[in-house]
Amino acid sequence: MRNARPQSRLDESLLTNVPPFSKLETRQIREILDLASSRRYSEGTTVFQEGEDADRFFMLLDGYIRVVRITPGGEQVIALHIPSGQLFGIAKALGHTTYPATAVTAAESIALSWPTRLWEQFVTEYDGFASETYKTVGIRVAEMNNRIMEMATQQVEQRIAKSLLRLINQTGRKVATGIEIDFPITRQDLSEMTGSTLHTVSRTLSAWEKQGMVSSGRKRITVCEPHELVLLAEATG
Amino acid sequence: MRNARPQSRLDESLLTNVPPFSKLETRQIREILDLASSRRYSEGTTVFQEGEDADRFFMLLDGYIRVVRITPGGEQVIALHIPSGQLFGIAKALGHTTYPATAVTAAESIALSWPTRLWEQFVTEYDGFASETYKTVGIRVAEMNNRIMEMATQQVEQRIAKSLLRLINQTGRKVATGIEIDFPITRQDLSEMTGSTLHTVSRTLSAWEKQGMVSSGRKRITVCEPHELVLLAEATG
DNA sequence: GACACTCTTTGCGCTGGGACAAACAAATGG
């Protein structure tokens, strides 16, 4: 499936013109290249797959790639367009899933490892702190990614459902019958989270209330039928 | 404007129960706390402001905060809800603007510096590489943030305009008269970037073409009146 | 208890843009 042809000898000139490396000394570039390998992709081919195990970053030297997410309903959303000179495939390193990427044009990348010596020393010495820090960034990125996909493909009702579930999950609690958002939240707030209006949110909650799915009041929302809500949130539009 | 009351003596017990720190030795926690200061915020107050110069991260120990973006038209979009145990205010450190945050409930945070010694050594030694790496992550986060805001507040036409401009800017080229997207792009692609449909994209481009703003063909789009496009993209809903 | 706020609900009309359908046009390939 991977259609790249690894190249054997990597020349320093590959990197000297790419901004992130241009300031480095030759010695440092060599150190990086010793652990790197270069790949070429032709237009339209797969750069990497969903969830692929990446112990490395990729730096795009030439061309464009796009990262794509596919909804449960089969719709595509282009999550990112990455031009040359940027890193990609970093999600895994931040503790999260990577999504499939394809080459928009013929492209060339190199796979890099971090300059390892100091990095490992750093992570080891401050063990929990460093890795948890990265996890935070990873969570943040993953969450934004999800919101983009939702906004692109889902109806307002589903987005509201997702938002409620997210607010509960975020606190680390289980979504259970009778669970309440544990801080005051207004219809206005919810609308600002979902990209809707307070009127529409109000109507939606009213409808849910009639079906017994939630119970809500002023600045307060309690989920009565979490399972129903999950079904609704995951319905394929 | 900042309404926090700094606390003087920081006790280790503050951190020992917070996941990212729980694995650390007392020695390490002390080292972190020596450079940290704690702050309390009451409900609804400002945690930090737009563009505030943050040489530190903040770790939320208790409560909830939200990060808010305000559109040129004055609409609010809730960009993030942050529960306790997570870092916030990291955007600046990743090389990008921070957005204002307020406390949703009474909240407590501590301001941290990175464990500095090794970190500085790391960044210094690999100068360009490390900082540019962070820039990549920062750019990615900022871009996603923008897309969320756009999806929440803008009409399809504006989002298409923004997407085109982004594709051009991303390549590092100036947006100029007659500039062309330098790789083949279909209506379908554009629709997947903007969360629309290929039909709507086609109609929109047709309309623009009639006004002389763009010239487009099969898998090709050229911007004729970049200024018009910018105006359109920035129009307040 | 009365007044002022703030938050929520509901009705109604209107429209952006999605769904469906059907040509049309440009590439590709035998």
Add this chain to the structure above:
DNA sequence: CCATTTGTTTGTCCCAGCGCAAAGAGTGTC
């Protein structure tokens, strides 16, 4: 050169959800 595939345009219909407007319902304060 004709056939097929891939991408684009356009028409028609229709509805989710926004905007506007106005009336409840809680909360806080004097």
